[in-house]
Amino acid sequence: xxxxxxINLGEIRGTLADIAAKLGYRGxxxxxxxxxxxxRLDSVGILTLAVEVEDRFRVCLxxxxxxAIRTIGDLERILRAKLEA
Amino acid sequence: xxxALGGWLERAARRxxxxxxxxxxxxxxxxxxxxxxxxxxxxxxxxxxxxxxTAGDRIALAFPTGEGFLAAFLGALAAxxxxxxxxxxxxxxxxxxxxxxxxxxxxxxxPRLVLADAALLPLLREPLQGRRRDSAALHPALDPLxxxxxxxxxxxxxxxxxxxxxxxxxxxxxxxxxxPVALSRRALAxxxxxxxxxxxxxxxxxxxxxxxxxxxxxxxxPTAQRGFSWLPLHHDMGLVGCVLPALERPAxxxxxxxEAFVAKPALWLRGIARARATVSPAPNFxxxxxxxxxxxxxxxxxxxxxxxxxxxxxxxxxxxxxDEFARRFARWGFRRQALTPVYGLAEAGLAVTFGAxxxxxxxxxxxxRALLAGRAVADPDGREIAGVxxxxxxxxxxxxxxxxxxxxxxxxGTIWVRxxxxxxxxxxxxxxxxxxxxxGWLDTGDLGLLDARGELFLVGRAKDLVIVRGRxxxxxxxxxxVAAVAGVRPGGVAAVGWxxxxxxxxxxxxxxxxxxxxxxxxxxxxxxxxxDAVRAAVGVEAGRVAVLAPGALPRTSSGKLRRAEALxxxxxxxxxxxxxxxxxxxxxxxxxxx
Numbered sequence: 001x002x003x004x005x006x007i008n009l010g011e012i013r014g015t016l017a018d019i020a021a022k023l024g025y026r027g028x029x030x031x032x033x034x035x036x037x038x039x040r041l042d043s044v045g046i047l048t049l050a051v052e053v054e055d056r057f058r059v060c061l062x063x064x065x066x067x068a069i070r071t072i073g074d075l076e077r078i079l080r081a082k083l084e085a
Numbered sequence: 086x087x088x089a090l091g092g093w094l095e096r097a098a099r100r101x102x103x104x105x106x107x108x109x110x111x112x113x114x115x116x117x118x119x120x121x122x123x124x125x126x127x128x129x130x131x132x133x134x135x136x137x138x139t140a141g142d143r144i145a146l147a148f149p150t151g152e153g154f155l156a157a158f159l160g161a162l163a164a165x166x167x168x169x170x171x172x173x174x175x176x177x178x179x180x181x182x183x184x185x186x187x188x189x190x191x192x193x194x195x196p197r198l199v200l201a202d203a204a205l206l207p208l209l210r211e212p213l214q215g216r217r218r219d220s221a222a223l224h225p226a227l228d229p230l231x232x233x234x235x236x237x238x239x240x241x242x243x244x245x246x247x248x249x250x251x252x253x254x255x256x257x258x259x260x261x262x263x264x265p266v267a268l269s270r271r272a273l274a275x276x277x278x279x280x281x282x283x284x285x286x287x288x289x290x291x292x293x294x295x296x297x298x299x300x301x302x303x304x305x306x307p308t309a310q311r312g313f314s315w316l317p318l319h320h321d322m323g324l325v326g327c328v329l330p331a332l333e334r335p336a337x338x339x340x341x342x343x344e345a346f347v348a349k350p351a352l353w354l355r356g357i358a359r360a361r362a363t364v365s366p367a368p369n370f371x372x373x374x375x376x377x378x379x380x381x382x383x384x385x386x387x388x389x390x391x392x393x394x395x396x397x398x399x400x401x402x403x404x405x406x407x408d409e410f411a412r413r414f415a416r417w418g419f420r421r422q423a424l425t426p427v428y429g430l431a432e433a434g435l436a437v438t439f440g441a442x443x444x445x446x447x448x449x450x451x452x453x454r455a456l457l458a459g460r461a462v463a464d465p466d467g468r469e470i471a472g473v474x475x476x477x478x479x480x481x482x483x484x485x486x487x488x489x490x491x492x493x494x495x496x497x498g499t500i501w502v503r504x505x506x507x508x509x510x511x512x513x514x515x516x517x518x519x520x521x522x523x524x525g526w527l528d529t530g531d532l533g534l535l536d537a538r539g540e541l542f543l544v545g546r547a548k549d550l551v552i553v554r555g556r557x558x559x560x561x562x563x564x565x566x567v568a569a570v571a572g573v574r575p576g577g578v579a580a581v582g583w584x585x586x587x588x589x590x591x592x593x594x595x596x597x598x599x600x601x602x603x604x605x606x607x608x609x610x611x612x613x614x615x616x617d618a619v620r621a622a623v624g625v626e627a628g629r630v631a632v633l634a635p636g637a638l639p640r641t642s643s644g645k646l647r648r649a650e651a652l653x654x655x656x657x658x659x660x661x662x663x664x665x666x667x668x669x670x671x672x673x674x675x676x677x678x679x
Contacts, residue, residue, distance in 0.1 A: 036621050041620075042624050044554065051345070064207050067207070
């Protein structure tokens with residue numbers, strides 16, 4: 001992994017942790033954590049997460065992106081692809 | 086032949102000065118005039134006609150809030166077809182579960198065509214593949230069609246009458262048995278007119294004399310009605326309650342996507358102030374959410390004094406929530422008299438009763454034990470219930486006992502409704518229709534009482550339905566998820582929706598029988614596992630989980646769960662908990678509160 005990407009990922013993780021904390025998640029974020037089962041987000045929580053992510057990262061998640069997001073890792077991967085594009 | 090809806094479309098086509106404003110969550114606005122909207126709708130109608138759509142045909146719609154939805158919806162109406170709006174797959178949700186629900190809805194609506202937003206096509210194709218292959222579908226395997234792909238055709242007069250099917254409205258977002266409510270074009274027109282007749286027109290007169298009453302007239306110059314709604318457009322309160330009345334005038338209407346409200350409730354209040362909106366309806370949970378989530382600093386410069394009618398309906402109304410809402414937002418000019426509890430249901434077209442406008446909402450206080458026994462006894466320290474008002478013109482409301490006999494004022498019974506906009510029935514389900522409609526009356530499945538003035542007070546639900554955050558869930562889908570949890574007795578789960586006293590909004594209560602012989606100290610873990618299962622399956626957080634002894638839930642002689650009775654017993658402390666005591670709300674040993 002090149003250094004730029006590593007920094008990028010660190011920032012993404014930090015911002016996601018911030019959002020997750022706002023949504024009531026207490027604990028460290030790791031890629032394998034599932035949004036519903038592990039972060040315990042209900043439908044309103046999921047929606048708030050999506051909107052916060054779009055606002056904080058200034059990206060737009062489309063329907064196809066969202067269909068592929070189950071875990072923090074999925075979200076990070078899609079965000080990185082979008083931010084590097 | 087042209088009916089009322091056709092006439093409204095023609096009239097709206099000439100209004101370039103009023104229209105719909107679409108606001109996004111960054112508060113950017115896009116105004117589309119009625120003239121532009123109807124022109125787009127006419128193109129859609131031409132395309133539909135070209136494909137062979139005729140009067141009364143069902144057209145399923147899957148669109149987010151936006152111009153596309155309006156073009157498709159009005160286009161279907163212009164073509165004489167009946168739109169069947171589906172909930173668009175929502176963000177990051179449980180996609181399989183949403184797709185399963187969509188497929189079931191399409192199956193039930195049996196549309197000739199599915200029109201969809203281009204961005205949603207990838208999510209829709211798979212669940213709709215092969216659905217209704219045997220039906221009169223105009224498109225192979227009901228492949229959803231974006232508006233852009235419709236052929237061009239010529240618009241023209243359609244032969245419809247008021248009895249033609251006008252809308253298929255899904256009454257609950259259930260997995261197993263979606264209930265498609267069939268409403269005629271007459272029912273839609275009646276509802277739009279009734280709602281508009283409630284408040285003064287642009288020129289200050291109301292058409293039937295109702296509405297221009299109270300002290301409001303002295304405070305307000307009569308202004309044009311301006312609606313603001315973030316309600317989903319596939320929901321009757323958003324569609325029949327906001328879009329159709331705006332079309333009938335035609336009036337200005339501002340629409341915000343529901344997900345924008347949910348993520349940032351301040352957008353609702355700010356949007357009303359910016360638009361100088363006069364009417365904005367919402368379910369009770371929205372008022373509770375705004376109270377909890379809107380920060381003072383988000384309302385800098387906001388003036389809510391324009392908000393003349395804050396209608397609250399679609400689920401049980403919490404007097405505490407409305408009261409706190411009025412107190413908290415008074416600082417920003419919000420008027421308590423604006424709060425108006427209302428009652429309605431898709432099966433009645435929508436609205437049935439309305440609280441008094443421009444007046445403080447009514448609160449009844451009822452002695453608890455008597456109320457559980459079905460009688461209203463005034464008690465200043467009793468359970469507070471918001472009155473939802475009197476029947477709209479042309480409607481009658483009755484409380485009846487189990488044998489179908491009318492009960493006198495002050496007695497709790499099942500609420501039956503008669504009126505000019507009742508559904509024709511559940512589409513393709515004569516058995517369910519026969520159960521709901523009898524001799525021109527609709528069994529609402531709600532429990533309530535009428536006071537001496539005829540004002541309706543709702544005390545609970547006889548029908549098996551859980552409403553959380555304004556969304557309907559079949560208890561079965563929740564119970565199915567819980568039943569899969571280890572330690573839960575097979576068939577021993579009841580999911581019940583209720584409004585706990587002094588709670589801000591309706592909650593989901595899980596009554597769970599555990600298997601025999603398990604250790605009592607596992608109760609908390611079992612409750613937590615049940616919560617997790619429900620959240621994963623339907624995206625809802627259970628308000629309370631009560632773990633019960635095996636066999637504690639009441640059943641009919643044939644073994645069917647009696648959910649309303651289970652709730653009644655829970656409330657009166659008659660359910661056996663695992664600790665040998667009861668599962669009553671006060672007993673912390675077996676009831677875990679969230």
